[in-house]
Amino acid sequence: DTAVSQTPKYLVTQMGNDKSIKCEQNLGHDTMYWYKQDSKKFLKIMFSYNNKELIINETVPNRFSPKSPDKAHLNLHINSLELGDSAVYFCASSRSPDTEAFFGQGTRLTVV
Amino acid sequence: AQSVTQLGSHVSVSEGALVLLRCNYSSSVPPYLFWYVQYPNQGLQLLLKYTSAATLVKGINGFEAEFKKSETSFHLTKPSAHMSDAAEYFCAVSHNDYKLSFGAGTTVTVRA
16 A cells, blocks of 8 residues: 555646645654655755644745645645646655655646 | 755766765754655655664665764765665755755766
8 A cells, every 4th residue: 555645646737727636645644744846856845734734834825725634635736837836746744743754656747 | 944965966886886975964953864765756765764862873775874963964875886776865854843854865876
């Protein structure tokens, strides 16, 4: 069983569209994250949730809206997609803020 | 603010040679430290972690890292490189603050 799974793996869409990426973890973790990896492979935190509550919003544009319906899920909705949103988005989870994070396989978003 | 510096964006080694990847952190308080590996088109996999128990940490795939507080370093080593070690390696730090701060990554290539 995949510990952290995100769908879709690839997403190609036009500018201005709205899209969602789903993430689920079956590890029983309390904390979930979204990270963005840019074309130079630099990884940066976007959001952190703990027990469904938003803990960190790292100056992400309002077009990005995470939603955590329960502790096992953290979805990412993106409105009005822009070319600069093209990147790989990783979902991750951890048992607590000071333990290691387990990452999903990533969603490669390409905005054309 | 904490930051992580990985010296050398690209390391090339011969098969069977020592692999040494450098990581330095800037923090007045020793953080939690991690090394992750990313294979092409995959998510991040934890290699090892330092959480103040032992300064020499052994991880998966024959990797180990040594925490040196006096040098604020957490360098990753492997005595003998395999072709399968070719990947991107990331050092990361956490201060129990619901996020990992990553270094810029080091690409490892292994020559036959």
